[in-house]
Amino acid sequence: MIELDLFKRLTEKYKFVESIPVTVQEFILRSRMRVLQSSLKAVGDLGFFYNIVTKVYLKSHNIGFKLSITASKYIAAAITATVSATIATGVTYGVYKLSKIEFDLTEIIPGIFIEKRREEVRKEQKKIETPSIKQKEHQIDKQVSGPVKTRLGIAALVPSGVDKVEAESVGRKLYQKILKLKGSKRVMHLSNDRGHKNVNRHLLGRLSKLGETYVLAVRVVNSENGDVIFDKSVIYSDDKTFEDGIEDVINEIISKKRIWE
Amino acid sequence: METKSKTKKDEYTELFTEYYHVVFNAVYPKVGNENDTEDICQEVFIALYNNLEKIESVRKWLFGTLKNIVYQYYRKKYSKQTDIDIDDVFQDVSLTFVNGFKDARIEISAAIEDEIKDETERMIVDLIAFHNYSYTYVAKVMGITKRTVQYRYTQLVKRILANLETKGIKNIEDLL
Numbered sequence: 001m002i003e004l005d006l007f008k009r010l011t012e013k014y015k016f017v018e019s020i021p022v023t024v025q026e027f028i029l030r031s032r033m034r035v036l037q038s039s040l041k042a043v044g045d046l047g048f049f050y051n052i053v054t055k056v057y058l059k060s061h062n063i064g065f066k067l068s069i070t071a072s073k074y075i076a077a078a079i080t081a082t083v084s085a086t087i088a089t090g091v092t093y094g095v096y097k098l099s100k101i102e103f104d105l106t107e108i109i110p111g112i113f114i115e116k117r118r119e120e121v122r123k124e125q126k127k128i129e130t131p132s133i134k135q136k137e138h139q140i141d142k143q144v145s146g147p148v149k150t151r152l153g154i155a156a157l158v159p160s161g162v163d164k165v166e167a168e169s170v171g172r173k174l175y176q177k178i179l180k181l182k183g184s185k186r187v188m189h190l191s192n193d194r195g196h197k198n199v200n201r202h203l204l205g206r207l208s209k210l211g212e213t214y215v216l217a218v219r220v221v222n223s224e225n226g227d228v229i230f231d232k233s234v235i236y237s238d239d240k241t242f243e244d245g246i247e248d249v250i251n252e253i254i255s256k257k258r259i260w261e
Numbered sequence: 262m263e264t265k266s267k268t269k270k271d272e273y274t275e276l277f278t279e280y281y282h283v284v285f286n287a288v289y290p291k292v293g294n295e296n297d298t299e300d301i302c303q304e305v306f307i308a309l310y311n312n313l314e315k316i317e318s319v320r321k322w323l324f325g326t327l328k329n330i331v332y333q334y335y336r337k338k339y340s341k342q343t344d345i346d347i348d349d350v351f352q353d354v355s356l357t358f359v360n361g362f363k364d365a366r367i368e369i370s371a372a373i374e375d376e377i378k379d380e381t382e383r384m385i386v387d388l389i390a391f392h393n394y395s396y397t398y399v400a401k402v403m404g405i406t407k408r409t410v411q412y413r414y415t416q417l418v419k420r421i422l423a424n425l426e427t428k429g430i431k432n433i434e435d436l437l
Contacts, residue, residue, distance in 0.1 A: 006433050007418045011390050013437055014366045018290040019393040027295045029401065032281050035299060036274065039306045045270045054274060061278060066404030069271045 033058050052076040148185050150260055152220070152253075153199035154178065155190040160208040167207040170216065170246075174205070177250050186260065200224050201259055213237050218249055220259050229258045273310050276319055281306070282402055283320070283384065284327055286392045291331050304330050320380070365436055372424040376417060381405075385414050 011017050020028075036054055040046035046054075053069070053076040060067035067075070154175045159167035179187045188199055205218040213235060220230035230253060234245035253259060284305055289298045305327045309316070316322045377383045384403060388394040389410075396414075400407040422433060430436060 003418050003422055004415060006437075007390065007422065009437050010369060010433065014369055016366075016369070016391050017393065018286070018391060020286055020289060024289060024295050025394060025398055028282060028285050031285075031295075031299045031302075032278070035281065035303050035306065036277050039277070039303050039310065040270060040273070042303070042307050043310050045310075050270065057274060058278065061404035062401055069267065069274060 029062065049076060049080060052079060150201055151186055151188060151199045152178070152182070152201040152203055152259060153188045153190040154203040155205070157205045157207045157216075160206055162207055162209045162214070170207050171205065174203075174218075174246065174250065177246075178253060181250070181254050182260070201229070203253070214242065216242075216245065216249070218253075220253065220256070222258075230256050269310075269313060273306075273313060276309065276313075277306055278404075279380065279384070280319065280323055283387060284323055286387065287324065288327055288331060292334065297334065301327065301330050301334060320383075368425065368428060368430070369421075369436075372421050372428065376420040376424050382413060382417050385410060386417055389414050390418075 033055065036058065037046060037051065040050070040054070053072050056075045056079070057067060057069060057072040060072065154171070157167040157171035157174075175187070175189050190199070190202070200223050202221045202223050203218060204221065205216065208215040208217070214237070215233060215235050217233040218230070219228055219232075221227070222229050232249055232252060234242075234249055236242040236245045281302065284302050285298055288301050288305075289295065292298050292301065305323060308326050308330075309319070309323065312322070373386065377386065381403065385399060388399045388402065389396070394402070396407045396410045399410045403410070425433065
């Protein structure tokens with residue numbers, strides 16, 4: 001354009017031009033936001049919200065989209081609301097996560113875990129030491145350690161050539177029949193540890209099988225001096241013989257004074 | 262939220278955006294340092310905020326104030342030099358050249374002032390003709406399109422040259 005060229009030469013010749021270097025021009029764009037905000041801050045009129053408004057307003061100018069102050073405020077309000085909602089969601093999620101982690105910490109940090117376990121143990125001990133449980137225990141002890149002089153403890157029969165289950169079954173029969181006749185104060189099954197200290201007669205036995213023949217050997221020992229008070233072996237080959245044999249053994253044990261006095 | 266009506270700071274923000282470049286461009290050639298220029302601009306605009314209600318012509322007021330602040334800057338910087346005339350600093354061109362040159366300069370300046378219709382045109386001529394900004398940059402600064410800047414500047418230059426013709430300068434080449 002001729003006019004533009006003429007005018008340029010005119011302004012240059014008559015010293016109207018005070019050229020601003022490109023680097024300074026870029027500096028002006030950058031400093032504009034800074035100076036606006038610092039000047040508003042200096043006069044005490046720059047809040048958090050207005051800070052965003054000025055940013056929106058000047059940025060829109062920089063991209064050639066001249067927003068009004070009012071429009072900038074609406075956009076700033078939308079941005080603030082979005083950011084606040086995001087932060088609130090983030091914080092809520094973070095708190096939720098942290099509350100989850102708290103449980104895991106007891107597993108991760110041994111100190112906390114040990115302390116928690118100790119607390120649990122203390123609670124369990126307290127529970128055990130409550131009066132109702134103590135009373136129950138006392139009753140059992142009283143029942144077991146009554147005014148009887150002697151108590152027979154019947155141990156499980158030792159299997160030899162037979163199944164353990166079979167030996168247990170015979171042993172249980174033996175125990176139940178003696179118990180029925182003598183009562184729970186005088187007879188105990190020795191597989192139960194409780195009251196073991198109050199037993200002073202021990203019934204020990206063995207169930208063996210030789211071919212088709214069964215051998216039941218029973219012995220009662222005085223555990224106070226080690227004397228064998230009773231010793232009997234029964235040999236049988238069929239059910240009837242066995243039932244008779246076991247009845248004989250039981251009757252003999254019941255009638256043996258040395259066992260019960 | 263103050264979205265319903267314009268507050269003082271809204272008005273200030275708009276004026277700041279409009280005049281920041283003008284003030285910066287006026288101060289920078291006198292100071293020659295962008296950081297000092299930025300400080301001076303900040304001082305000028307804080308004063309603008311504090312006097313906003315009293316000001317009638319913002320442009321005139323800004324130039325008057327920036328002259329004072331630049332003067333204070335000179336006094337601080339060259340404290341031993343007591344005979345600084347701030348008008349010398351701002352109008353050194355007119356003192357360097359005399360007679361025909363000075364008259365022609367005044368004529369051109371008057372033609373420019375006559376043809377500038379509004380603040381947008383003043384800014385465009387200020388930035389493009391006097392400070393060598395590119396169209397793209399001016400568009401960015403003013404928040405308008407590059408095409409608008411180019412069009413308005415071309416139209417303005419045509420009017421200024423036509424104005425000079427009416428003042429008896431038939432051939433612009435004679436002034437060059």
